[in-house]
Amino acid sequence: MAFFNWLLPWIACALTFSFEPVYHFAYQNASVQQAQQDPNWIGQTTDRFWRSQALWLIERATEEQDRSALRLARALPANERPEEVGPGEIAVIGTYGKLPDIFVDENVGAIFPMPFSAPTRHSWYRVSLLAAESWRTARKLAAVRISKGPAQTPLERAEALLAGRLLEDLQRELLKTTAAARHMKMWEGSLKDEWRAIQARGLQSHPEHLPTHYRLAHVFSRNDTSTWGLLREALKPRRFLKLPYLPDKLSEKNSETITLPIATDVVDTHFRREIEDALDLHWNRSPWARIHRVRFKIRWVTQPAPNFESAKPFSLATHIEGFPREMASMTTGGLTTLVRGKTLVLGPGRVDQRTIGHELGHLLGFNDCYLRTLGSQGVLGLAVLEWDNPLYPDELMCDNTLGVARVGVW
Numbered sequence: 001m002a003f004f005n006w007l008l009p010w011i012a013c014a015l016t017f018s019f020e021p022v023y024h025f026a027y028q029n030a031s032v033q034q035a036q037q038d039p040n041w042i043g044q045t046t047d048r049f050w051r052s053q054a055l056w057l058i059e060r061a062t063e064e065q066d067r068s069a070l071r072l073a074r075a076l077p078a079n080e081r082p083e084e085v086g087p088g089e090i091a092v093i094g095t096y097g098k099l100p101d102i103f104v105d106e107n108v109g110a111i112f113p114m115p116f117s118a119p120t121r122h123s124w125y126r127v128s129l130l131a132a133e134s135w136r137t138a139r140k141l142a143a144v145r146i147s148k149g150p151a152q153t154p155l156e157r158a159e160a161l162l163a164g165r166l167l168e169d170l171q172r173e174l175l176k177t178t179a180a181a182r183h184m185k186m187w188e189g190s191l192k193d194e195w196r197a198i199q200a201r202g203l204q205s206h207p208e209h210l211p212t213h214y215r216l217a218h219v220f221s222r223n224d225t226s227t228w229g230l231l232r233e234a235l236k237p238r239r240f241l242k243l244p245y246l247p248d249k250l251s252e253k254n255s256e257t258i259t260l261p262i263a264t265d266v267v268d269t270h271f272r273r274e275i276e277d278a279l280d281l282h283w284n285r286s287p288w289a290r291i292h293r294v295r296f297k298i299r300w301v302t303q304p305a306p307n308f309e310s311a312k313p314f315s316l317a318t319h320i321e322g323f324p325r326e327m328a329s330m331t332t333g334g335l336t337t338l339v340r341g342k343t344l345v346l347g348p349g350r351v352d353q354r355t356i357g358h359e360l361g362h363l364l365g366f367n368d369c370y371l372r373t374l375g376s377q378g379v380l381g382l383a384v385l386e387w388d389n390p391l392y393p394d395e396l397m398c399d400n401t402l403g404v405a406r407v408g409v410w
Ligand SMILES: [Zn+2]
Pocket: 358, 359, 362, 367, 368, 400
């Protein structure tokens, strides 16, 4: 049995890597209709197999990571050891307190609305690919060589330090894989339910009750642009979260300043100003805000920094839970800059001002307005695919690297 446990991932990964180029080509060129295939029995069954392999490998990689970290801790004196190793994103990669560098936007300006075009796939997630990635990481982790005893000579110390750096990189890789697994799990379930509901109801019965991406596929397959008008409302970016800290409706009065309260442990006033600038440029000066005569103003509420001294392992999730529920929040400690719930999580690296504008849109309760579909990939299981919004391709909430807030529904 142990031998099979060892052999299965090897066979599985060899399969993935050999099929990968073929599938990749097929997906790059697949139409919306083709990519959105019934998650049939073969796809669902193989998907279960891939899932068990991915989970097993991620677990193995985590164990291997702990072992390498322990070896490293023994090899180096305390003051030379790299970042603290432990469970949870903050503790693992030590990004707490690291702010991103906000740069001016380098992408298309989108002053004039772009015409609609056939949607293009912009990203996709598949469990079998995750399995292959975790296998690669587990293998690399096992290869991190650190001598058993404490490092004595300068060469031994250099080797141990190098191993530490490699370990950090691999931890980051592993975290990305597990984050993708979470993303996949989150969307696969709801998309599968959607499929079942549609199959039960019958595809042709009431097209107006079908999810937008099915109707979109339908319109594209028939190349019937006269039906676009019907989709225009459905594809608009909208506020899907009614937040207690924002008004339910926009007032009919002349102009309104809405306060956006953000609790934060980021005290850097220069950085706070940059966030305010992004809100001002991408929301207050947008066509949407002008039409609705609305502007937003941030009210910062300073929070104390978390207590890292406590013995409990510190994860990003527990850290976020510490913020007040009745307002939005902003903190550091992420792998990259993203929004989780109503918290803007900052991570090191470089971000566009427009990306910050997009993320602030989430704090205002707006949803992403690109589309997600679920497709069967035969022996490679299922895939979650993300598509551009063909009617609003340059809308801030439909793409975080280009566009302006133009047609949002409050
Ligand atoms: Zn988004």
